Amino acid sequence: MPDGLAVQVTDLVVEISATGTPVVSGVSLQLAVGQVLGLVGESGCGKTTLALALLGYARRGLRIRSGSVAIGGTDLLSLRGHELERLRGRLVSYVPQDPASALNPGRRVGIQLRETLTVHHSGLSAPEVRARLLGALADVGLARQESLLRRFPHQLSGGQQQRIAIAMALVNRPALIVMDEPTTGLDVTTQAHVLDTIREICRTQNAAVVYVSHDLAVVSSLANNVAVMYAGRMAESGPSAVVLRRPSHPYVTGLIRAVPDAAARHRLTGIPGQAPEPAARPSGCAFAPRCSLAIDICRTVDPPPVAVADGHLSWCHRAGQARVTSQDEADAASAAQPEADGPEPLLLVSNLNAWYGGTPVLAGVSIRIERGRCLAVVGESGSGKTTLARAIAGLHREHDGTVMLDGQPLGRSAPQRTDRQRRAVQYIFQNPYGSLNPRRTIRRILEQPLRHLPPGGQRDPLTRALDRVSLPATVLDRYPHQLSGGQRQRVAIARALILEPELLICDEVTSALDVSVQAVIMRLLDDLRQQGLSMLFVTHNLGLVPSIAQDVVVMASGQVVESGQAPAVLARPSSPETAALLAALPRLEAEGAAGRP
C-alpha cells in the first residue's frame, strides 16, 4: 500500500448470501490520511453496505464475497472472528445514523465512552483514561463539559448525542472513521456544528473519514473527494470540487439538478424512474433505462472507468456529454403567480395558542393563506410548526384562538367540523411509510375517503386521483410495502385529492425521500397548486421554499418571527433566526447547476 494512504479498497463484491446477487459489485476506492471521502447515492444503491464492508462487516443475509479492504496496511477481510473484533474500534470505527439508538439508553454516556476505550486498552491507568476521555470530548467540541458524562442519553440534545457517538468512534484514535449519515436526523444549525467538528477532527487527528450521505450539499461542503454510487457500482469519483461542479455522468448531473437551493427560484428537476433492485439490475450500464443520453452500447456493455481529468473517473460510455442546462429557470419564470391581497383569504388563523398537556407550544400565532398560493412554514424541530399544521387540520385539539376557513370558523377537532370542512382541509403526513395502513391494498386505502363524499359525485374517482399524481392504475392491487417511498407519498396525495380539498397541508412531506424523488414530488405539488389548490407547506429546509412557496413564515419557539413574500424574506431576512437558518443551510457550490451563476 502506498505511503500516505489510509484506506485502499480493491474490487469489493458484497452479495446476498442466499442468491449470490451482488449488492455492491467491483468497487475500488482509496483515501489519503486526513481526508474526507463523501460516499453519495440514493437509498438502495449499496452505500451503507459498502460502508459496513469497510469494517469487515456484512449485514444479516449479505456476505462479502471478494476484494480487499486495507486500512493502515492491514487487510481487514483476511481476518476472522476475534482478530477482526479487536481491530474494529481501534483501526476503524463507525458512527451510525441515529445516535439515540446507538447509545444504550440505560447507562450514563461517560460509562459507555470509557468502556469503548478500555475494551481496547485495558492497561491504561485511571488518570490516563480520564485524560483520554476529556481529550475526546474536547475533540468533538464539548470541552469543559465533563458533566455531560454523568448524564443519560435522553438527557442530551440530538447534537450532543451525535457528538458523543463521534467521540466514541474517536477515542481509540482509529485510522478510519466511517460515518453513516450522521447529521440526517439533526436540525440544520446543529448539523452545521457537527460538520465543523468533523472537519476539525480530520485536520487535527490524521484520521481519514468516509462520510456516507444522500445530501450532495453536505458532502460538497465537507469532503475532499466524492464517490457517487448507483445500483451497487461506482458512477463517478474524484475531487468533490470537480465532480460536483463539472459532473460528467448523467446520473450525477441529474442528482445535482434535484438539489434544492434557497438562493435560486427554480423548479426542481427529478430523475424519472427509480433505481433497480439488486436482483433486477439490467445488463450494461445500470442507469441506462433512466438515462436520456443512453445509446445501444449502454444497454449491453458494462461501462469501464473513463478518466475525465486527473483523478476524476466516470463510469459512463458518454462521459462528459451530460450538461446541466438552465432550461428549468425559464420554466419557473413562466409559472403562474396569482396575486396576493385578495378580498378574503382562504385560511385565516389569528392568535392561536396551543399546548401539549399543559406545556405551551404555540403562542399567539397568526397566519393567512390566499387562494391558489402556497405558504411555507419554516423552522427547526421544536419550533411548533407541525403543531400549527395539526391544529389547523383538526388533529391537535389542545388549542384556542380562531381558525377561519372561507370566513367560517373551524372546530377545534375533526368531529366538531362539518363534513364539508373536513373535506376542504386535507393533511399529508411526513412519513409515507406510516400514513398508509400496511394491511390494506392501495385500492382499499383510496376507497376509505369515498364514504365522506356527497352522493352523486365524480365517476371513477380512484383512477382520476391516481392520474393526477401520475401513478398507473396497476398500483391499485398492491400493498404499500410493494411501492417505493415516492410512490407511497403520491398515494397519500391522491387520497387527499379524492375529497377535492381547498387547502392541502403538507407536513415535511419530502423529508423521508431521496433528493431526486423529492424533486419529483415538489413538482407535482407545484402543478397541483397551479391548478388552483392552496397549500400550507411545513418544512425545516429553507432550500425547498423557492421551488414551491410564494409566501413564507419563519417560526421559532412557538412564535412567528418573520413573515412575508418568499423571495423578499430569503433575499433580505430581517430576523436573526431566519438569517441563522439561511447561514446554516449547506449549499451546493456547483457551477451552472440549474442555471445558478
Place this chain on the structure above:
Amino acid sequence: MKWRPSRSSAWFRAARTTRGRVGLLLVGLVAAIALLGPLLTPDSPTALLGVPFARPGSGHLLGLEYVGRDTLARVLDGGIRILPLAAIATAAGVGLGAFFGISAGYRGGAYDEIVMRTLDVLLAVPQIILALLLVSLAGASPLLVGTAVVLIHAPQVARVARAATLRAAREDFVKYSQALSDPPLRIMLTDVLPNVSGPLLVESALRLTYSIGIIASLNFLGLGTRPPFPDWGAMINENRIGIGQNPWPVVVPVALVAVLTIGASLYADALSRATAGIELGAEGVLVAPVDEGGRDA
C-alpha cells in the same frame, strides 16, 4: 407478481413457506389422530386387559396403563375429548381478550382503567382456584372447564393486545382516519386489528398449549372428563407413577401435545411473517417496477 391478493391470501402465503407447511402438517397429523382415532381403536379403551403397566407386546403395541387398559386404544380415543374443547376455548379466550385489550388500548381513559383493573383482579386469582370457584357455583361439566379456560386466557391476551394497540394507534394512518371522523369501531376493526394480529396469532398458538395443560389438570381433579373415559391430559397425570415400568402411556400423549404446540407455533409464526411482509426479499421491501417519474419522464 401477477396474482391478485385477496383477503385470505396471508393464510395461503403462510402455508406456502416451509415453516408454515411443516406447521400445518404437524397440526393436521395430531388433529387427524384425535378426530379419527375413536374409529380405529383396536381394543375397548375402558376394558381391563391385564396387569397394570405391562410392557408392549402380546397384542398391545404400547403396552397397558395404570389399571391395565390398552394404551393405544386410550390414546386414539382420548384426543377427541380434549382437542376440540381446547381449540374452542382458546379461540373464545383470545377473542374476548382481544376485544377488551384493543378497545381499552384505543379508547384509553377511564374505560381503559376499569377494563384493565378488572382483568388484573381475574389475573390475580390462581387458575385452579378460579376453576374450583366456578365448580362450586355451577357443578362439574366440560362447558364449565371451557369457561374456566376462557377466563384464564382473556386477561393475559388482553394485555398483549392492549400493548400492541397502543403502538398501532400512534401510527399516522390511524390519525388520518380520525381526521376523517370515521367511527371508532370501524377504526379499531380496519386500522388497529389487522396491525395487531401478528402478536395475537403468536399468542394464540401458545395459548392453545396452555389450554391443553389446564384442561388436563382440571380433568385430573375430576372436573371435566369423568373416569373411566380417557383423555390425553388425564393420561399424563394418571400414569406418571409407572413411567419406569411402561413409559408409553405418558410419553405418547406428551409427544402428541408437544407436536401440536410446535406445529401451531410454526404456522402462527409463518402467518405473522406473511402478514408483516418480512419474507419478501433481503431488505424486507419489495419494490414493484412501477414508473416513478410520471410526467417528468
